[in-house]
Amino acid sequence: MEWGTIQAVRAVAIESGRRLTSDTSAVEFTVGLDSGQSIVVVQPGSVGDYRVGDRVRVTNDGTQTRVAR
Secondary structure: OEEEEEEEEEEEEEOOOOOHHHOEEEEEEEEEEOOOOEEEEEEEOOHHHOOOOOEEEEEEOOOOEEEEO
């Protein structure tokens, strides 16, 4: 687990195959980690749930990376 600050956030869609009707609303984050690195994470969610400047927890299980408050 690492901590960081959201530097940018925008709404995106996660496509499921070629069927546009099955797209999932998602959020793309650019997070500046306390270690000095910057990462980009896309995960399901609503852009209204996060703001630039929010402190967030970044977890990685070796397969998926998630951003949470």
